[in-house]
Amino acid sequence: MKLQYILEMKKPQTHFYNVTMNIEDFTEDSMLLTMPAWAPGSYEIYDFARFVRGLVAKSGDTELEIQKRDKSTWKVNTKGYNSINVSYEVFANELSVHTSHVDSTHGFLNGTSVFLYVEGYKDQSLELIIRPYGDWRVSTGLEKLSDNRYRAVNYDILVDSPIEVGNHRSLYFSVDGKEHEIVLYGHGNENEEIIREDVKKIVEQYAKIFGHLPYKRYVFIYHLVSDDDQSGGLEHLNSTTIDIDRFTFSPFEKYKHFLSVTSHEFFHLWNVKRIRPVELGPFNYKEENYTTMLWMAEGFTNFYGYHVLLRAGLIDQKEYFRYLAENMRYHDFLPGSRNTSASESSFDAWIKLYRPTPNNINSYISYYLKGELLGFVMDLMIIETTKGAKSLDDFYRLLMDKYNKDGKGYTEKDVMAALKDVSGRDFSDFFANYVRKPGILDFSREMKSIGFTLKKGYRKVDGIEPREKAYLGIIVRTNGGRYVVDSVVEGSPAFEAGINPKDEIVALDSFRFGDVFLKDAKEEVKRLKLDNLSTFKPGQEVRVTLFRRGIMHQINATLATAPYELYEIVEDPSPVQGYEPLRSKFFTG
Numbered sequence: 001m002k003l004q005y006i007l008e009m010k011k012p013q014t015h016f017y018n019v020t021m022n023i024e025d026f027t028e029d030s031m032l033l034t035m036p037a038w039a040p041g042s043y044e045i046y047d048f049a050r051f052v053r054g055l056v057a058k059s060g061d062t063e064l065e066i067q068k069r070d071k072s073t074w075k076v077n078t079k080g081y082n083s084i085n086v087s088y089e090v091f092a093n094e095l096s097v098h099t100s101h102v103d104s105t106h107g108f109l110n111g112t113s114v115f116l117y118v119e120g121y122k123d124q125s126l127e128l129i130i131r132p133y134g135d136w137r138v139s140t141g142l143e144k145l146s147d148n149r150y151r152a153v154n155y156d157i158l159v160d161s162p163i164e165v166g167n168h169r170s171l172y173f174s175v176d177g178k179e180h181e182i183v184l185y186g187h188g189n190e191n192e193e194i195i196r197e198d199v200k201k202i203v204e205q206y207a208k209i210f211g212h213l214p215y216k217r218y219v220f221i222y223h224l225v226s227d228d229d230q231s232g233g234l235e236h237l238n239s240t241t242i243d244i245d246r247f248t249f250s251p252f253e254k255y256k257h258f259l260s261v262t263s264h265e266f267f268h269l270w271n272v273k274r275i276r277p278v279e280l281g282p283f284n285y286k287e288e289n290y291t292t293m294l295w296m297a298e299g300f301t302n303f304y305g306y307h308v309l310l311r312a313g314l315i316d317q318k319e320y321f322r323y324l325a326e327n328m329r330y331h332d333f334l335p336g337s338r339n340t341s342a343s344e345s346s347f348d349a350w351i352k353l354y355r356p357t358p359n360n361i362n363s364y365i366s367y368y369l370k371g372e373l374l375g376f377v378m379d380l381m382i383i384e385t386t387k388g389a390k391s392l393d394d395f396y397r398l399l400m401d402k403y404n405k406d407g408k409g410y411t412e413k414d415v416m417a418a419l420k421d422v423s424g425r426d427f428s429d430f431f432a433n434y435v436r437k438p439g440i441l442d443f444s445r446e447m448k449s450i451g452f453t454l455k456k457g458y459r460k461v462d463g464i465e466p467r468e469k470a471y472l473g474i475i476v477r478t479n480g481g482r483y484v485v486d487s488v489v490e491g492s493p494a495f496e497a498g499i500n501p502k503d504e505i506v507a508l509d510s511f512r513f514g515d516v517f518l519k520d521a522k523e524e525v526k527r528l529k530l531d532n533l534s535t536f537k538p539g540q541e542v543r544v545t546l547f548r549r550g551i552m553h554q555i556n557a558t559l560a561t562a563p564y565e566l567y568e569i570v571e572d573p574s575p576v577q578g579y580e581p582l583r584s585k586f587f588t589g
């Protein structure tokens, strides 16, 4: 069979892509054409067929009979014809990393939401011709044959290569003789030179870890968007798309987010793209693909994402420890960490991480957070066991050797075997207790091996650290000057007193409820605020005035001692002997 796709955007301002598939040398009597229901890396059913219209199949001038088979599949009657063309339109007006977008300013395609595949022929090599609008040009990780003509060895590669079409800026740099393109769509407070230098530093650091870069060319596609737009990143084989606040480039407090998401998505080219859980490929695009290993695929990527910034000199140790300690605090604070294991968290990504309920904080913990902390602990365990000779880097080099070559994925068993190979240590008990069970990690024990310890306490009030603080246990989202409960912490006074998500809090005793009673629930997640009642005492009874479905209620609650709000990683006053080499190994890899 011969397969060619032609992509056009004749009137970009109307948000439609026109796709034509030319299929030759096809011998069967019928053909099934399917639009994916999800985009790999984004574990959510999206049913991209919703955006398709006007599907027509022809052979020459003869229109062929088409039947819709299920929500995502069309059946074309090809009897008597071995060369056909299929054309359709795709409505693309959602700018996110896992959808497609076209408007008067640019076109962006995530292939799973634009290209149909021929059932039974996903392995077929194919050609893509792009006809850009006006003077627009194309940037993509796809193999280029000539101007606007590309090739993919199969459908998976086609849809794993996002495409940016427009008048975007492109910056270039090279590492190890490989070309890297940075695509910038949109403007904000960026500095092109600093972006180029810092992204290069990240690439160099990973090249050092793995010894080489396993691609010919790599493309970073950045969409500089507004604060209200969806932000995020999505990993691909030779590229990534990152949608980020256009004003993220300064001050450094914000810029470090740009660096960490870049580092995270780049590490994915190994972790999940070339070294993957066995269930994540070849993909079944029609339905959920379940795996228990996202804590490693995403969580370890988070761990490397930040750790590599430290190793590249882009953040200092103080910042690294601040970030790590904040994640440890949040992990301990979330009741969900006591209810969901890392494996279960991964398996339920489709219905819990991507479709959270207001009770998620009590029943679920994200595999990003849990996995990142597992990565930290396991790195230290390897370093400690091998007296600094090996680290998690060696584990990844081993996996790359083993699993990239045959293209197969790993199982949890394979991961345990690789950990044992690298460290000589048996991780069976650790997996049983901390991966498959919602066991609480003891960070202090592992940190002692590198001469640090964990200090827990409260933020200072008027220069003095309080011995305790009071809290109600509500997590609030501010909404146009209104304070609406997003979640209630299980076991907290608010939980016991029956304050509910969606309640609008208006007063505590006789005080109007406001910002003064709130602080960030997690430093990196600014939209969620936890109550912070430093002027009240634990044990004190307060009257909470709230509106619920338009009716005012007054509820009494007895305040409790707030969980610690500040974890700090500090020098251990009595470190274990020989910690120095272990410490240096942790910081330099």
Ligand SMILES: [Zn+2]
Pocket: 235, 264, 265, 268, 298, 301
């Ligand atoms: Zn990721």
